[in-house]
Amino acid sequence: MPSAAPPSLLLLPLLILLLLAPQCSSSQQLARKLVLVPTPPTILSYHNGPLLTHPISLYFLWYGSFTPAQKSLLSDFASSLSSASPSHPSVSSWWSTASSYTDLSHTHVTSSLSLAYQVSLPSPSPPTQLKKTDLLALLLSSLSSKSLPVDSKGIYFIFTADDVPVEDFCMNSCGFHSSTPPSAATQNQKLTYAWVGNPGTQCPGYCAWPYALPQFGPQTPPLVSPNKDVGMEGMVINMATVLAGAATNPYNTGFYQGDAGAPLEAASACTGAFGKGSYPGYPGSLFTDKKSGASYNAHGVNGRLFLLPALWTPATQVCTPLS
Secondary structure: OOOOOOHHHHHHHHHHHHHHOOOOOHHHHHHHHHHOOOOOOOOOEEOOOOOOOOOEEEEEEEEOOOOHHHHHHHHHHHHHOOOOOOOOOEHHHHHHHHOOOEOOOOOEOOOOEEEEEEEEEOOOOOOOOEOHHHHHHHHHHHHHOOOOOOOOOEEEEEEEOOOOOEOOEOOOEOEEEEEOOOOOOOOOOOOEEEEEEOOOOOOHHHHOOOOOOOOOOOOOOOOOOOOOOHHHHHHHHHHHHHHHHHHHOOOOOOEEEOOOOOOEOOOHHHOOOOOEOOEOOEOOEOEEOOOOOOEEOEEOHHHOEEOOOOEEEOOOOEEEOOO
C-alpha cells in the first residue's frame, strides 16, 4: 500500500497556521487547543476476575457453506497457536503476548491451545438472519445432541458463511465472545463461546481490511492476500482478536478498558495496528512474500502466512505488533 504522510508531518501545517493566525475569540482559541490535545494512552485495567489459565481446547461449529480449503485455513491457524515455527515471527510468538497476562495469583494465561473437534451445520436456502440468541441456540443444540462435547475448559467458535446475515454484522461487529448461561445442555456449566462471520461478500472493507478497500476513508489499495481468500483472511484477523479477548477477559471481569458491555480488550484496543509505525488507514510495516507479493506478519504450520493484530502488552502498556 502507498504510505501516507506520518502524523507529525500532517500536524506541521496546522501548527504554522496557529502561529501566524491573528488573535481570535477565546472559544476559537480553545477549539484550536483541543485539536492539539494528545490521544490519551490505552490502559487495560485488571478487574480481578478469572483469566483462561488452563489449557484450552478449541471447538469449531461451521454454519453454512465453507469449502475444505476455507476450513483448513482456520484449522491451521488454530494449530499454529502452540506450535513452534522454524520461521519467525510466528503465530505462537504472537500468542506469547496474550499468555503474558496474569491473574490475581500471578498465573499466566495458558500457552497451550489445541483444536479438539469440528462439526458442520447446513444453513437454509436462502439463509435467514441470525440474532445473537440464534447463535447461542445453534451451540446449545449441538451440545444437547452430543455433536459437540461439553468442555468447561474449551472455547466454542461459531463460524458463519459469507451469505449468512447476522445481527450487527458489518455494522459494529465482526465477531464477539461470550459465555453460556448454565443449563441442561451445558451440564449446568458456564461455557466460553465466540462467533466470527465471513465478511467476503458482505463487508470486506470493514471486517477484512487491510486485504480489502476500506469501507470508509481514503481508498488506499488493499494488501495482497497470502491465502487468496479475502473473506477468510478477515476471519483469521477477527478470530485472533476474539480469541485474545476471550482468554484475557472471559467473563467481563478480566483486562479491559471502558464499558464492560462493550470493552476494549487485548486486541480490540489495538484495532488497525498490524506492524510498526501503524496509524489510522495504514496497517504498519509488514513482511512481503517474495513469490506472491502477499503481506503478512506471522508464520504458521504447513507454510501458512498470516496477518495478526497487535496486542496490548501488560509489561509495556502499549500495543505491540509482531513486525
